[in-house]
Amino acid sequence: MSVKVRIPTILRTYTGGQAEVPAEGATLSQVIESLEKDHPGIAARVLDDQGKLRRFVNVYVNDDDVRFEGGLDAATPDGAGISIIPAVAGGC
16 A cells, blocks of 8 residues: 655654655555665654564654554555654643
8 A cells, every 4th residue: 555654843854854655454554564675763762672562752654643543453445545753742
């Protein structure tokens, strides 16, 4: 399945500055593997040492949070839009 992945500004150094890149895969795990193949180093910023989604990285397939849709096994239908969104912390 071909999908489009929206890349946050902080990870665009891995994609040559591109805000959106194509990837392949029927599941989020496969999409991340595809991203890593085309943009080495990006997977380590999205996955932790155990190969799970990092705690402070949110990923959406279309408008669905993958944490409630199967995590790395979440389906990524052909033409889906995937958004990687790093959590923002801070305050006074």
